[in-house]
Amino acid sequence: MTPLNSGGTDGTGGAEGRVPDAEDRFAHLRGTAGEDQVDLDKPERQFIRRRSWRLLVELSRGVRLKLLITALCVTIAQAAQAATPLVIAWAIDWGLPRATDGDASGLWLPGLTYIVCALAAGVLTWVYTRTTAEVSQQMLYTLRRRVFRKTQRLSLEFHEDYTSGRVISRQTSDLESLRELLDQGVNSLVSGLMFMSFTAASIVILDWRSGLLLVVAAVPIAMVVRWYQRRSEVAYRRTRISSARMIVHFVETMTGIRAVQAFRREHSRAAQYRRLTEDYRRDTVASVSLFGVLQPALLAIGNITMVAVLIWGGFRVLDGALEVGVLVALVLATRRVFQPLEMMAMFYNALQSATAALEKVSGLLEEEPGVREPAAPTPLPQSTGRVDLDGVTFRYTPDSPEVLHRTDLHIPSGQTVAVVGRTGAGKSTLVKLLARFYDVTDGAIRLDGVDLRELSQVDRNRHIAMVTQEAFLFSGTIAENIALGRPDASAEDIAAAARAVGADRFIEALPEGYDTDVNKRGGRLSAGQRQLVSFARAFLADPTVLILDEATSSLDMPSEQLVQQGLQRLLGSRTALIIAHRLSTVAVADRVLVVDDGRIIEDGSPQELAAGEGYYARLHRAWEETMRG
Numbered sequence: 001m002t003p004l005n006s007g008g009t010d011g012t013g014g015a016e017g018r019v020p021d022a023e024d025r026f027a028h029l030r031g032t033a034g035e036d037q038v039d040l041d042k043p044e045r046q047f048i049r050r051r052s053w054r055l056l057v058e059l060s061r062g063v064r065l066k067l068l069i070t071a072l073c074v075t076i077a078q079a080a081q082a083a084t085p086l087v088i089a090w091a092i093d094w095g096l097p098r099a100t101d102g103d104a105s106g107l108w109l110p111g112l113t114y115i116v117c118a119l120a121a122g123v124l125t126w127v128y129t130r131t132t133a134e135v136s137q138q139m140l141y142t143l144r145r146r147v148f149r150k151t152q153r154l155s156l157e158f159h160e161d162y163t164s165g166r167v168i169s170r171q172t173s174d175l176e177s178l179r180e181l182l183d184q185g186v187n188s189l190v191s192g193l194m195f196m197s198f199t200a201a202s203i204v205i206l207d208w209r210s211g212l213l214l215v216v217a218a219v220p221i222a223m224v225v226r227w228y229q230r231r232s233e234v235a236y237r238r239t240r241i242s243s244a245r246m247i248v249h250f251v252e253t254m255t256g257i258r259a260v261q262a263f264r265r266e267h268s269r270a271a272q273y274r275r276l277t278e279d280y281r282r283d284t285v286a287s288v289s290l291f292g293v294l295q296p297a298l299l300a301i302g303n304i305t306m307v308a309v310l311i312w313g314g315f316r317v318l319d320g321a322l323e324v325g326v327l328v329a330l331v332l333a334t335r336r337v338f339q340p341l342e343m344m345a346m347f348y349n350a351l352q353s354a355t356a357a358l359e360k361v362s363g364l365l366e367e368e369p370g371v372r373e374p375a376a377p378t379p380l381p382q383s384t385g386r387v388d389l390d391g392v393t394f395r396y397t398p399d400s401p402e403v404l405h406r407t408d409l410h411i412p413s414g415q416t417v418a419v420v421g422r423t424g425a426g427k428s429t430l431v432k433l434l435a436r437f438y439d440v441t442d443g444a445i446r447l448d449g450v451d452l453r454e455l456s457q458v459d460r461n462r463h464i465a466m467v468t469q470e471a472f473l474f475s476g477t478i479a480e481n482i483a484l485g486r487p488d489a490s491a492e493d494i495a496a497a498a499r500a501v502g503a504d505r506f507i508e509a510l511p512e513g514y515d516t517d518v519n520k521r522g523g524r525l526s527a528g529q530r531q532l533v534s535f536a537r538a539f540l541a542d543p544t545v546l547i548l549d550e551a552t553s554s555l556d557m558p559s560e561q562l563v564q565q566g567l568q569r570l571l572g573s574r575t576a577l578i579i580a581h582r583l584s585t586v587a588v589a590d591r592v593l594v595v596d597d598g599r600i601i602e603d604g605s606p607q608e609l610a611a612g613e614g615y616y617a618r619l620h621r622a623w624e625e626t627m628r629g
């Protein structure tokens with residue numbers, strides 16, 4: 001089945017993919033189900049973390065060699081950088097006396113070593129910055145494609161439930177936070193940690209007493225960092241919530257801009273937005289202010305430690321227990337040892353944000369389409385368009401009420417069936433089942449005797465096409481939009497399809513005819529014209545079964561006539577099931593079904609039913625009156 005107007009989806013359903021398994025301790029967290037859960041216990045957190053890790057490990061496939069090279073380069077570069085104070089100590093204590101005695105090696109040996117260290121650190125930093133970018137971009141490239149493919153494959157039902165806003169934020173802001181972390185954050189965190197370890201080790205190697213001072217300094221540092229971590233976690237969560245609120249408000253206002261302007265809500269929407277942005281501003285300031293405490297605290301502790309090392313070392317130099325070079329190296333190393341902490345703290349937020357993003361994205365990727373492809377499909381190369389519904393019962397979710405009750409319906413090939421009924425009666429549900437957006441709960445729907453669940457997607461797409469109400473046009477030309485159901489169609493085929501449904505006249509009058517861009521000025525189409533384009537699409541796809549959800553929007557008389565003629569030409573000898581909103585459409589049908597509360601309560605030719613006393617007869621009279629009026 002091809003949803004010709006909306007394209008994109010393959011009509012699979014996601015409900016069953018997310019149905020919790022009674023045995024499953026973590027059923028409530030599978031897929032996107034636990035996305036909004038804030039209070040998780042330890043096993044739950046571990047479950048989610050494992051899923052995120054699995055995704056990372058999967059993504060790293062294919063870039064592992066580069067990852068290894070990156071790890072090696074980071075290690076050596078940081079070791080080389082941390083070794084420079086040692087070289088200085090060596091130059092002062094070993095090289096200087098030798099040089100003053102006239103031995104040149106006392107100068108050039110330490111000098112050369114220093115240059116080698118500095119060069120190694122520089123070159124390797126360049127290498128690992130590059131490889132990190134390559135690794136990170138490769139992983140994100142794979143992830144972007146996977147997220148797109150997955151969300152496109154997931155069912156309509158999933159999308160109705162999950163909303164496009166959330167899908168958009170998975171693909172944009174979540175992947176962006178992952179990018180930030182992978183591009184720079186991981187590097188800063190790992191290289192910072194290594195640099196600190198190597199520098200601390202060099203201090204201990206040079207003088208274990210100064211090492212002791214470092215241990216003492218580590219206590220207040222740990223306390224300050226822990227304080228920052230706790231506070232920033234809360235503050236950061238707050239900014240995330242306020243930013244989400246702000247975005248939702250913005251998106252809602254913009255998507256509902258017609259309603260906003262029609263009801264003059266601009267002022268109050270703007271006032272609400274101002275409050276939300278104000279919250280976001282305040283929360284962000286609070287979060288950044290924490291860093292303003294951490295940074296000077298770390299600096300102060302670092303400086304005090306350095307002074308302590310200098311004083312204690314200075315006395316020992318005076319006593320002759322410590323060499324001057326060693327003291328210089330110790331002071332240099334102590335000054336640098338805590339430096340990466342600031343940067344690491346800064347990336348702590350990036351880490352949190354990326355972790356949250358990864359949890360959500362991995363949940364989304366875990367979703368499974370509920371309407372699955374059969375393992376061994378029954379081939380149906382040709383179809384006559386005979387459709388049978390045998391005892392079809394349907395409910396949207398296991399615990400929601402039944403929407404269709406044991407429905408039997410047999411449509412011979414080539415019949416045009418109009419479906420009418422009051423709102424909420426189950427008309428759309430009926431056609432969605434035929435389009436296999438969902439699978440029936442009980443019973444079966446067959447095309448030429450083959451259960452839809454046994455048909456391959458390709459056969460289903462070839463034989464059944466759906467024209468939805470909104471007549472969606474994709475960016476591109478009119479010709480591309482018509483060729484949606486048959487991308488390999490020639491220009492002649494496209495023009496023939498447009499001619500067949502009577503769309504050719506207005507298309508040819510457009511500035512660039514079939515090559516007119518639908519998004520450009522002059523390419524904007526009216527509701528009726530859009531309908532005709534979608535009819536041409538369906539005509540070109542040439543299905544044996546056509547499902548049509550007629551647009552409810554009223555058209556002016558000439559457009560209505562054009563659309564009506566287009567529809568009749570499109571119908572031809574196909575089997576058609578039309579949710580009809582117009583008398584003129586019902587009039588061309590061979591048969592009318594009245595659906596009420598999930599049951600077919602009237603079934604007959606339009607003339608038969610109009611002559612009776614039922615729902616259709618009343619509707620028919622009402623329509624006729626409006627036509628007269």
Ligand SMILES: Nc1ncnc2c1ncn2[C@@H]1O[C@H](COP(=O)(O)OP(=O)(O)OP(=O)(O)O)[C@@H](O)[C@H]1O
Binds near residue numbers: 157397425427430
């Ligand atoms: N995705 C869904 N999940 C749960 N229930 C749904 C869903 N879609 C529709 N329903 C329910 O199923 C019933 C039938 O809805 P359906 O959309 O088929 O009616 P309809 O006859 O097409 O109405 P309308 O003419 O207003 O489009 C309604 O009670 C509706 O609330």
